Amino acid sequence: VHSYLMVEALSDPLTFMGSDYSLYNNLSDDELLQLAIARSLDEVDAPQMDALLPQVPQERPPPPQVNQSIRPPQTGPVATENPNSHNPPRRRTASYSSPNPPKAIPRASFCLAQLPVSLRAAIRVGDAARVTALALTPGTNLMLPNKPGWLPIHQAAWFGQQACLRTLISVQPRMVNKRTDRGETALHIAVDREMSDCAVFLLDNGADPDTSNYDKETPLYKACERNNAALVAMLLNYKAAVNVHSIKGWTALHEAVGNNNVEICEMLLKAGAKINATNICGIKPLFNAAQTGSIDTLRFLIEHGADVNTQAADGDTALMEATKNRQEEAVELLLSHNAEANWTGRRGLLPLHIAAQNGDEIIVSMLIPKTNKARVRRCGISPLHMAAERNQDDVLEMLLNAGFDPNAMLSDERSSLYEDRRRTSLYFSVANVNLDAVQLLLSHGAATNLDTLPPLMVASRQGAIKTVTLLLEHGADVNVSDPPLLKLLLDHGLKAEPCFNCPLGDKPHPPLRSQSEDKTAGIEERFCEMVSSPTVSRWVGPIVDLLLDYVGHVTLCSRLLEHLDSYSDWSRIKDKAGRQCNPCADFKQELGLRDKNKHERQFTPVSCGVITPELQVTQNLRPMSHKQYQPQNVFSCLSTRAF
Structure with a gap:
């Protein structure tokens, strides 16, 4: 009653001064609300106040104790130093439009610009009567957002004030689907805050369950993100769309799978969710389950026909992703359903390579019997290289005992990634000064002279006496006959x-x-x-x-x-x-060139290359004219020798 009388005083202070308070004492709050709405409709066409009204004293409630990890937008005036598209300038909540404004505003006057602040304060504490009074005050614009684009209805949804929502929607029904600056509706906010009663009320009053925010996330997506099965069921009952993709391509099923919630996954599939929906990276729900180690949802998806060999856009498989993230149970489950262990990913590596690099003995032991050694050789790199490079000695021993070749060499392409052009696992271990790994490799038959730069030289440069001794004991050549680095x-x-x-x-x-x-x-x-x-x-x-x-x-x-x-x-x-001069004469004779003074004329070093008997370059050359005889032509013939 007090709130309604305050509205009467503000709307028509002269009439109100002669009014009889006793006329409204016997009315209920609902009757007062209906009466206030009827009077506000009668005054729609009335002119707005053109002068500031005297201030009416009001009791401000104490600040509420809200303990939330995420704070709602600030409601008080905030100064903006550098307004831009991400930080827009503060908008005024009311403007003065009188043709004859006063020269100065009295200090005790009532300022309409403060009404939205008072309204939001009332919403925060759930004072529905006060919200009603302030909402019906002439000059209050419920559609005027504050700085982050929030309307009073968004504030009510944030704090879960259902009674305030009822009042606001009764006064202004059009605000139910209005968005914030991030594209969120009141339903988005209620679902994200897990305010179930408010969400149901909004849906019953026209809220769109499929409206997306600016990240293209629907309320259903938010409910799955919050792992709230009750909200998901409620939204599905209101026919929410289940296959909407976010801006990054994620669906509600992706979120439910990532949270390992079988109940929500089952509801979504029954509602028509696509089990093989992909995001912008080509990731399907099963891939996501393997990546996060969500065993329950992974098993659920496999039972419902999801492809265990699903690949992302870059070629990585679900098995590879589970291996990379050390999800041992996921790897075991995928292998038990015949997941392919011999497919390579974007780096040309098998799951076994990744497991060896990580030093995960359990996963390595599961992958060894599933991996084809011929397929490993075609990769141009052995799991032994990966284990030796990272000093994974236990994995190195497992691989050697499983029969992997200790003399496997890097391909030219992979060797070129290292400045020293290393080739063998032994070189990696010597370079890492890992004596145990060196001894392990040598005991399994690793050769000591296969690298361009011999491991013995590396160990000598490091001053690793024990490593040098081991290498010498296993046949390292101290008299290198063909200096490979010079070659x-x-x-x-x-x-x-x-x-x-x-x-x-x-x-x-x-x-x-x-x-x-x-x-x-x-x-x-x-x-x-x-x-x-x-x-x-x-x-x-x-x-x-x-x-x-x-x-x-x-x-x-x-x-x-x-x-x-x-x-x-x-x-x-x-x-x-x-004998180096003899091929020169053979060349000149084969080319049909006459040289009367052959003892004085000399060929350039490029043209006087060595001709190997096995290639017999001179026998395959055709005579050419003097103009055709250029050093680069001869060099192109001679450069075919494989040194």
């Missing part, structure tokens, strides 16, 4: 000719100087002097032999000849250097 550089364009350009030639060479003397004197070190150092001299023969494969006719200086003469097996290298 790799030569294959990629390193010039070999400067190594034989010694200015002294066959003349006697001066005594060797130390490196410190060379630096002090500023003298550039020659190749023949460099290989004469104690650390390199034992490899002179193999190095020179390799370099001769990349040059034409050269003359060995006296110091190089001295080194080659020091070991009887290197005598063939001297003969090889003397």
Whole structure:
């Protein structure tokens, strides 16, 4: 009664001063509400107040104690320093439009701009009578949103004030499906806050159950996200659509599966939910269940016909995703229903590779009998590499005992991802200074000389004495006959000719100087002097032999000849250097070129490459004209040799 009388005083203060209060004492709240609505309808066409009214004292309720993890939007005036599209400027709740405004606003005057604040305060505490009075006050605009776009109906839904919702919808029915700045309706908010009574009331009063917010999430999606079976059942009873996709492609079934709620999944399937719906990444509900380890819903989906070999858009399977996330029960369940363990994902890896990398012994033990070793070889990488790289020694031992090849080598493509061009599992373990893994691999027959850069060199550089000892005991070659790193550089364009350009030639060479003397004197070190150092001299023969494969006719200086003469097996290298000019003559004859002064003319090193008997390049060449004879043509023929 007091609230209604206050409305009367505000609407017509002069008439109200002579009114008899006793006329309304016997009316109930519903009768007062109907009377107020009838009077408000009669005054729709009346002119709005054109002057501020005297302030009427009101009792403000104490601030409510709301303990919520998510706060509702602020209702008081908030200053906005930099308004933009994400932070719009504060909108005024009321505007003054009188043609003759007063020069100054009295301090004791009543400001209509404060009415929405009072209205929201009344909604917060559930004072339905006060909400009724304020809602019917002339000049109150219930459709005017506050800063985040919230109307009073959104506030009532947030706090679960059903009585306030009834009043607001009675006064302004059109606000039931109005959205906030995020596209949320009052039904979205009620469902998200799990206010079931408010949600039912809104649905009974025209709320659309299929309206999506700006993330394209429906109230049903929110109910599944909240894992609330009662709300899901209620929305389905109101014929809510079950196959609506969010902005990222998720459906209500995806959310229910992720929450491992079989009850909700069953309701959704009965309502027509698609069991193989995909999101924008191609993920289906079963894939989501395997990813999150939701065993109950995973089993439910399999029983209802979901594909256990479902793949995401990038090619990863549900089994691979379960393996990656270490969902052991999910892996076991998928394998028991014949999930394919020999399909590769986006990185060309099998589930066993991923399990070995993670060091998950249980999953590795389940995948080993399901994995085809021939399929592993085609991947260009072994699970042993993955285990050795991550120091997963227990998994490494399991794989070796299961018969995986300790000498499996990385493919060229995968080896090129490492600067040192490593190839074997042994190299990974040596580089990681993992003595136990090195010993384990060697005991299972790992070879020590398969890598471009021998593991023995790596261990020596690290100063790992025990590793060096192990490698030597298992046949590591201390006298590398074919320096692989130098060969790799030569294959990629390193010039070999400067190594034989010694200015002294066959003349006697001066005594060797130390490196410190060379630096002090500023003298550039020659190749023949460099290989004469104690650390390199034992490899002179193999190095020179390799370099001769990349040059034409050269003359060995006296110091190089001295080194080659020091070991009887290197005598063939001297003969090889003397034969380097013969292919040049064969080339000139085959090309039909006449050279009257063949002893004076010299070919470029590129054109004087070595012709291997097995390829017989000269026998397959056709005579070409002088214009056709260019170094790159000859080089293209010679470069077919596989070094």
